[in-house]
Amino acid sequence: MKVPFVDLHAQYLTIKPEIDAAIAAVITESSYIRGPHMEAFEQAWAKTVGVKHCVSCANGTDAIYIVMRGLGLKPGDEVITTAHSWISTTETITQAGGKVVFCDTDDETFTIDVAQIESKITPRTVGIIPVHLYGQPCNMEAVMAIARKHKLWVIEDCAQAHLACFKGQQIGTFGKAATFSFYPGKNLGAYGDAGGLVTNDDQLADWCSTYARHGGKGEHIMEGINSRLDGLQAAILNVKLPHLRKWTEARRAVAARYNELLAGLPGLRLPQVAADRDHVYHLYVIRTDRRDALKKHLGDAGISTVLNYPKALPFYPAYSYLGHKPEDFPVAYANQSHILSLPIYPEITDAMISYVASKVRAFFKA
Numbered sequence: 110m111k112v113p114f115v116d117l118h119a120q121y122l123t124i125k126p127e128i129d130a131a132i133a134a135v136i137t138e139s140s141y142i143r144g145p146h147m148e149a150f151e152q153a154w155a156k157t158v159g160v161k162h163c164v165s166c167a168n169g170t171d172a173i174y175i176v177m178r179g180l181g182l183k184p185g186d187e188v189i190t191t192a193h194s195w196i197s198t199t200e201t202i203t204q205a206g207g208k209v210v211f212c213d214t215d216d217e218t219f220t221i222d223v224a225q226i227e228s229k230i231t232p233r234t235v236g237i238i239p240v241h242l243y244g245q246p247c248n249m250e251a252v253m254a255i256a257r258k259h260k261l262w263v264i265e266d267c268a269q270a271h272l273a274c275f276k277g278q279q280i281g282t283f284g285k286a287a288t289f290s291f292y293p294g295k296n297l298g299a300y301g302d303a304g305g306l307v308t309n310d311d312q313l314a315d316w317c318s319t320y321a322r323h324g325g326k327g328e329h330i331m332e333g334i335n336s337r338l339d340g341l342q343a344a345i346l347n348v349k350l351p352h353l354r355k356w357t358e359a360r361r362a363v364a365a366r367y368n369e370l371l372a373g374l375p376g377l378r379l380p381q382v383a384a385d386r387d388h389v390y391h392l393y394v395i396r397t398d399r400r401d402a403l404k405k406h407l408g409d410a411g412i413s414t415v416l417n418y419p420k421a422l423p424f425y426p427a428y429s430y431l432g433h434k435p436e437d438f439p440v441a442y443a444n445q446s447h448i449l450s451l452p453i454y455p456e457i458t459d460a461m462i463s464y465v466a467s468k469v470r471a472f473f474k475a
């Protein structure tokens with residue numbers, strides 16, 4: 110048996126008539142850039158998250174960059190974020206003119222360790238970017254309490270956590286703004302690059318929308334950038350959005366099945382979910398100090414696994430200028446050699462899950 114890490118084609122087959130019709134409609138109407146499909150998606154996504162505005166853009170990375178420009182980041186401004194994320198979270202801080210300040214993760218949830226955030230705050234700190242990594246919300250109560258106390262803004266990076274909740278409140282509704290990626294493999298994915306930001310702030314939404322579209326249509330009130338959601342991607346997202354809750358439930362069911370089948374293996378740590386959090390399992394990440402051997406064992410059995418991510422951000426060459434050492438971020442540093450993401454997607458079959466679990470069990474029993 111072969112088990113891919115994700116199977117986007119399997120999902121396409123479940124909604125093929127709707128997708129094909131949506132694509133044909135965009136081509137018939139020539140509504141390639143902006144247009145009614147984009148407007149419909151912005152409204153539907155804002156409603157789904159429970160915020161006033163969604164400003165769509167070209168990808169989830171641009172969304173973070175655009176919001177930070179909108180918040181008026183100035184050279185030397187410091188932004189605190191997690192040591193364990195995809196580089197979009199931090200490259201955009203630098204590109205928007207700020208300084209990246211890393212914080213270690215907590216050992217249970219892989220998200221920013223809220224107990225350490227205050228020790229990173231200086232007079233130059235302006236904001237915090239918590240990342241709901243792998244689909245599990247950060248402790249947003251603690252993040253928001255710190256932000257209020259020190260008058261900092263919060264941008265939630267929700268790229269991996271569509272529909273996840275903290276204490277019953279949907280992520281993306283806590284901070285000043287939140288950003289989403291609709292990259293094909295994300296929990297809600299287009300068939301190309303796509304992204305968006307959400308906020309309840311009328312002025313911020315207006316500024317971001319203008320900035321992302323060359324600083325204004327007709328009248329350029331400033332120099333902007335070109336970051337647009339195209340009509341085909343918007344039409345595809347409009348077809349997929351009504352299925353998102355069902356797909357999220359399916360991801361949770363896959364995770365529950367793995368939890369059941371992989372329980373009690375010495376040397377293996379399964380994902381932990383902190384109290385009051387609804388995990389949406391963008392990724393199912395296990396930990397073992399025999400990670401590389403397990404990855405090879407599964408690969409030999411036809412099972413694809415991924416490292417999300419091979420290194421914690423401070424230890425990539427891109428951040429060597431900060432001069433960090435492993436002991437600065439002991440949890441993120443240890444995780445980089447222990448984590449392994451198992452195949453998870455809504456359409457994975459129970460036979461595939463059982464096969465993966467049996468191979469993992471065989472590895473630990475040998």
Ligand SMILES: *Cc1c(COP(=O)(O)O)cnc(C)c1O
Pocket residue numbers: 168169170171194195197198240266268269289290291292302303304
């Ligand atoms: C995917 C991702 C992004 C960026 O999204 P793109 O659409 O690929 O630009 C940002 N942050 C995190 C945590 C992500 O996983």
